[in-house]
Amino acid sequence: MKSLVLFDIDGTLLRRAGPHHREALVEAVRRVTGRETTTDNVPVVGMLDGDILTQMLLNAGASRALIRKNMHEMIDHAERIYMRRCPDLRAKVCPGARMLLYRLSRRGVTTGLVTGNLTRIGWKKMERAGLRQYLRYGAFAELARDRAGLVRIAVRHAKKEGWIDAASPIALIGDHPNDINAAKANRVRSIAVATGLVGAEELAEHKPDVLVPDLRSLSMEELFG
Numbered sequence: 365m366k367s368l369v370l371f372d373i374d375g376t377l378l379r380r381a382g383p384h385h386r387e388a389l390v391e392a393v394r395r396v397t398g399r400e401t402t403t404d405n406v407p408v409v410g411m412l413d414g415d416i417l418t419q420m421l422l423n424a425g426a427s428r429a430l431i432r433k434n435m436h437e438m439i440d441h442a443e444r445i446y447m448r449r450c451p452d453l454r455a456k457v458c459p460g461a462r463m464l465l466y467r468l469s470r471r472g473v474t475t476g477l478v479t480g481n482l483t484r485i486g487w488k489k490m491e492r493a494g495l496r497q498y499l500r501y502g503a504f505a506e507l508a509r510d511r512a513g514l515v516r517i518a519v520r521h522a523k524k525e526g527w528i529d530a531a532s533p534i535a536l537i538g539d540h541p542n543d544i545n546a547a548k549a550n551r552v553r554s555i556a557v558a559t560g561l562v563g564a565e566e567l568a569e570h571k572p573d574v575l576v577p578d579l580r581s582l583s584m585e586e587l588f589g
């Protein structure tokens with residue numbers, strides 16, 4: 365049967381990927397606006413990159429008008445900077461992630477990304493982690509206002525391409541309550557994995573359909589229900 369599995373990146377496929385992503389955002393803000401900012405007081409986990417840029421600048425006293433005017437250019441710079449600096453991430457792949465992607469590809473399951481990363485940052489991470497070949501497409505930070513919107517885009521696209529139909533099982537795997545909520549908002553099966561910064565207890569409070577300590581213990585039955 366046709367089916368779709370959507371993956372978050374940070375904390376789900378990769379962890380401890382280093383400061384390069386945050387540094388690219390800070391550097392992009394500096395180059396475009398001349399302002400010094402930091403991600404220190406921004407709860408970046410589970411956030412979309414565009415919202416992180418906005419919060420960094422608001423914290424530094426910038427106006428919403430200035431942020432809006434410069435957003436497109438900041439995104440462009442952040443992506444370019446990250447693509448140049450992204451390290452080898454093969455050792456940062458979460459336990460069981462590569463094997464799960466491999467098994468899904470062998471079964472002909474469509475797989476995609478739903479991530480708060482900007483497009484070129486997300487794909488660069490996948491490339492440097494050696495996972496690019498397993499992911500058919502993605503919905504990234506700049507395409508919607510929130511994660512639920514990204515899931516909607518990803519599902520719609522898979523249907524339009526004929527990769528899935530109305531009866532196909534769809535699952536979203538993520539490490540944050542925002543992922544669980546985005547799945548529920550789209551009536552997609554929510555799989556929570558406790559390999560990120562949010563603990564299993566807190567994830568359980570958001571009532572995912574499945575909660576696993578890491579992807580090694582996720583069975584196909586649990587994944588598709």
Ligand SMILES: [Mg+2]
Nearest residue numbers: 372374375539
């Ligand atoms: Mg995450």
